[in-house]
Amino acid sequence: MGVWGYEAFENDYALDWVSELENNEDVVFIIKQFERILNCNQDDYLDIFEASITIAAAEVVAALLGNPSPDLPQEVIIWLTKKRQKQLSPTVVEKASNAVQRVLNNSELREVWQESDEYDTWSNSVNNLLARLG
Secondary structure: OOOOOOOOOOOOOHHHHHHHHHHEEEEEEEEHHHHHHHHHOOOOOEEEEHHHHHHHHHHHHHHOOOOOOOHHHHHHHHHHHHHHHOOOHHHHHHHHHHHHHHHOOOOOHHHHOOOOOOHHHHHHHHHHHHHHHO
């Protein structure tokens, strides 16, 4: 049975990504996710897999900035305490924000939520993430 909810880590794609995060030493792994999203044509369709992982990666950046979601998985909390960067560059934060905005504006994830009764809840959650990213 799959996991599916409006929070960043309430889907199987994000949870699988967390397993990969645990095996990586620093934020370069996270930055590569944002760059994949930002380097594609803005008119290209962003599938649900990439969109879900992007939201999860941005949640890790928000946590590194000191603005974590209360719903971070234990594995992410452990990664943060072990691998925490002293400081993130403004470029990383900008990439995270831009990638999340891309998900919010044009993605399969957005479409799935638009077809549900919980679109406003999902949208509010993503906008809250954007606010925590600054």
